[in-house]
Amino acid sequence: MHANHLLDHLPTQELSRLLPIGSSVQLRTGQDITLQNQRCSGIHFPLQGCICLVTRLECHASLQLGMVGAEGAVGAHLLLGQAVCLVGAVVQEGGEAWRLPATALRRALLENPGLRRLLSRYLMVQMRATVTMAACLHFHSLRARLARCLLMVLDRVDGRGFQATHELLAQLLGVRRVGVTVAAGSLQDAGLIQYQRGRVDVLDRWGLQEASCSCYEEDREMYLQGMRFAPAARSRQG
Incomplete structure (x- = not known):
């Protein structure tokens, strides 16, 4: 099975508690994982494949705001108690993900501080990457x-x-x-x-x-600095 970097860096005891309450799901190219302004049913940790984060404006096509693969998760905003998806998520390249339902995630966050910590860091990394993307669209x-x-x-x-x-x-x-x-x-x-x-x-x-453009390397470095993984994680990222 392919790995997910966030799950890889959970404390062993927490991962052992989480795995039985989640499930493996297939990601099909073109599949909508989440829909903008709709309720999010769970969090997806990609093991293989690529998911694009997109936003849609009236009378305009979708615009990419980010990308998620085995380095992250789709639905990390559930950490904030926010059930509605601010952006859509569409599978760019099919693969596999480990999915945890929203109700199970809410309970898990109370019992697993390592999970809360990792998702908090990843959410900040995502927010920073979105800011970079906005500037990139304008200047590059x-x-x-x-x-x-x-x-x-x-x-x-x-x-x-x-x-x-x-x-x-x-x-x-x-x-x-x-x-x-x-x-x-x-x-x-x-x-x-x-x-x-x-x-x-x-x-x-x-x-x-x-x-x-320089945004590519900046995003990679920002991920490593923001997640604060052990040095060995650098060789596994991207």
């Missing part, structure tokens, strides 16, 4: 933002490639399809990616990082 070029987006997905999937259509990327980045076509073509011409038939294969990861 589409090519750099696309490179960052591709790297974020790559960090959360197995292998060097994944499915991603022009339409989906345009929707996530909040731009027109033609913009993604031009930006992806530029990255492909530079030998960094191969993009055809709705699939992206990363040919030169380090080159793609050079093409990405």
Whole structure:
């Protein structure tokens, strides 16, 4: 079974108490894990796959606000006693997650201080990443933002490639399809990616990082600093 970084860093006794009350669920590409402004039924800890956090405004397509994989959880806001989802969560790349129902989570938070501590830290990391995303959308070029987006997905999937259509990327980045076509073509011409038939294969990861905006590395470092994992966690992140 694949691992989740938050669950990995729970005290052993707490994890032993939690595992019997949760369950493993499959994540299907395109599946809505949560819907914006609707009640959240539980928290998902991805073990494999990638989930996009998105917001929808009237008369506009969805806009990506973040991404969650095995480094985090979807539904951490339940820690605050907030049952309504502020954003939607859609599976970008299918996989598996460990799910804990909202009612069970509320009870577990009372009995497991390690769980409360980890979710509190992760929630702060998510909030900081959302702030960075807002600034990135305003100041950085589409090519750099696309490179960052591709790297974020790559960090959360197995292998060097994944499915991603022009339409989906345009929707996530909040731009027109033609913009993604031009930006992806530029990255492909530079030998960094191969993009055809709705699939992206990363040919030169380090080159793609050079093409990405600084937000990519800042988010990774912020995660490590914010979660305050043991040094060994650095080698497992992304």
